[in-house]
Amino acid sequence: MSPPPTIDVHAHATIGPAMALIDGDPRAADARAAEAEMLGPASAAAQLALIQTVGPLLVDPELRIAAMDTQGIDVQLVSPSPAHYHDWAEPLLAARLARAVGEGIAELCEGYPQRLRGLGLAPTQHPDVAERALRESVEELGLRGVEIPAAVPGRELGDEAYEGFWAHAEELAAIVFIHPWGCSLGPRLNRHYLYNIVGNPTETTVALSHVIFSGLLDRYPKLRIIAAHGGGYLPFYPGRSDHGWNVRPEITTPREPPSAYLRRLYFDSLVYDPEQLAALIARVGSDRVLLGSDFPFDMGVSDPLERVAAVPGLDKADHEAICGGNAAALLAIERPQRGAS
Numbered sequence: 001m002s003p004p005p006t007i008d009v010h011a012h013a014t015i016g017p018a019m020a021l022i023d024g025d026p027r028a029a030d031a032r033a034a035e036a037e038m039l040g041p042a043s044a045a046a047q048l049a050l051i052q053t054v055g056p057l058l059v060d061p062e063l064r065i066a067a068m069d070t071q072g073i074d075v076q077l078v079s080p081s082p083a084h085y086h087d088w089a090e091p092l093l094a095a096r097l098a099r100a101v102g103e104g105i106a107e108l109c110e111g112y113p114q115r116l117r118g119l120g121l122a123p124t125q126h127p128d129v130a131e132r133a134l135r136e137s138v139e140e141l142g143l144r145g146v147e148i149p150a151a152v153p154g155r156e157l158g159d160e161a162y163e164g165f166w167a168h169a170e171e172l173a174a175i176v177f178i179h180p181w182g183c184s185l186g187p188r189l190n191r192h193y194l195y196n197i198v199g200n201p202t203e204t205t206v207a208l209s210h211v212i213f214s215g216l217l218d219r220y221p222k223l224r225i226i227a228a229h230g231g232g233y234l235p236f237y238p239g240r241s242d243h244g245w246n247v248r249p250e251i252t253t254p255r256e257p258p259s260a261y262l263r264r265l266y267f268d269s270l271v272y273d274p275e276q277l278a279a280l281i282a283r284v285g286s287d288r289v290l291l292g293s294d295f296p297f298d299m300g301v302s303d304p305l306e307r308v309a310a311v312p313g314l315d316k317a318d319h320e321a322i323c324g325g326n327a328a329a330l331l332a333i334e335r336p337q338r339g340a341s
Contacts, residue, residue, distance in 0.1 A: 003320050005074035005334075006305060007327035009177075010228055010268045010292030012081040014058040015104030018097055019084075027088045038182060040190035050298055057296035061111055067296065068115065072305050074324070075333060076295065078105055079119040079147040082181035087125040087152045094123035098133035106141040117331055119177055122146040125153070127161040131168055138172045144331055145175030145224070150207035151184070157207055158214025170220040175330065179228040180204050196299060204232030209241065212261045215253030221264065224330060226290065230271035235262055235283045259283075266330070268292025269322060270300065274310040281311070286318035290327045 022028040036044040057063050058081060068076060080101045089097060102120035109116040120137030122130035130148070137143040148157070155161060157178070169176050183189055183199025184206075204227055217223065234241075238259035245251050245258055254261060262284045270292040271277050281289055291308065294300025301307060308314070308322050327333070 004323075004325040004328045006072055007075045007077065007291060007324040007331070007333065008068075008071075008073045008293050008295060008304060009077040009226060009290045009327050010270060010300070011064075011076040011078050011295035012058060012297070013064075013078050013105060013108055014055070014081045014083065015101050016059065017104060018080075018100035021093070021097055021100060022086060022089075028086065031086065031088055035182060038186065038190055039193075039195050042191070043193045043195060046193070054296045054298070061108055061116075064295075065112060065115060071293070071302060073293075075115055075117060075327075075331075077117050077119065077144065077175075077177075077327065077331065078108060079177050079179065080105065080121045082147075082149070082179055084121055085149050085181045086123070087149070089123065089125070091126045091129050094126050095129050095132065097121070098123050098129065099136065102133065102137045102141045102143060106143060109143075117333070118143045119175060120146045122148050122165070122176075124148050124155070124157075124162070124165075127155075127165055130162070131165045134165060134168055134172070134174060138174050145169070145172075145177065147177040147179055150178055150180040150203040156210040156214075158210040158216045163219075166216060166220050166223065169224075170222050173222070173224065175224045175226060177226045177228065178204065178207055180207070200299075201229050201232035204229055205234045206232075208232065208234050208265065209258075211265075212241070212254060212258045213245075213251065215255070217261050217264050218253065218255050223264075224266070226266040226268065228268055228270070228292070228294075230269065230276070230280050231262075231265065231267045231284075235267065235280050236276075238262060238283070263288060266290055266326070269304060269308055270294055272301065272307070274307065274312065277307065278311045278313070281314070281318070281322070286314075286321050287326055289322045290330075291323050 098121045105118035109118040120143045122133045124130045180200045180203035189195045189199050241258035293304040
């Protein structure tokens with residue numbers, strides 16, 4: 001039996017028509033200025049230079065496919081660049097942005113049906129809009145689910161406002177990819193690129209903690225949630241969550257110790273260090289880890305397969321599962337021929 005296809009579940013694209021919808025909007029300019037302030041001047045300048053470098057890979061499908069071939073990746077699950085998150089957008093604009101992103105991702109995937117699968121965008125600052133965007137992405141555009149930010153101002157992912165969204169995600173067997181953008185820790189992280197280096201995994205840790213502690217996974221046990229960047233710090237320090245669940249009287253959910261729910265989530269492999277990846281696999285199970293590169297950004301890796309191969313003691317079955325078997329089962333993908341469209 002041939003091995004499963006290699007599948008990268010963490011790869012981004014930028015959709016030009018969606019970006020055009022906010023061109024000239026002063027609120028977009030204000031948001032960019034606020035982000036630059038949070039980054040700090042050195043990192044803001046470096047970020048602008050980075051976009052000039054990776055920008056073509058975010059928009060040019062031929063460059064994308066060539067890069068996949070170089071990396072040994074058969075299939076990418078393409079999600080929107082987090083630059084498409086605009087939590088300042090009112091409901092009508094948010095819906096238009098989500099639709100434009102979804103249509104752009106669908107068009108990209110339709111051009112390379114053997115190599116690309118896609119996720120839409122759910123603007124969670126408006127729960128009802130996010131719910132509609134999820135349905136449109138899956139039922140109308142043929143996408144496999146949606147990407148959502150780790151949080152929006154004033155809400156967490158376990159809040160009651162999202163019950164409809166999560167109910168539909170379970171009903172549709174849709175993938176929900178939780179990916180952070182920025183950090184709520186503010187100016188403490190505006191040097192040394194800590195805004196991303198520390199901020200992104202922190203935001204994912206908080207988001208997943210709300211998902212677990214809210215009892216969401218008890219109410220919707222069949223959810224297909226993928227957490228970016230190895231789930232942040234949560235999988236590597238769950239004992240404190242379990243202890244708090246045991247001793248604090250105000251914690252009435254979830255039904256089981258929080259660490260038990262790590263095996264109900266999926267995590268990408270992007271933790272950089274082979275021993276760290278081994279620890280993640282030991283904690284959540286090899287069936288819950290999926291290959292991820294964060295293509296094409298500099299905080300991603302260009303050798304995701306080699307990183308998995310370097311994990312000490314990983315047997316062949318687990319290696320193949322992480323590099324593609326687990327994702328193939330989620331996405332119902334059979335082995336494609338590399339180089340095919």
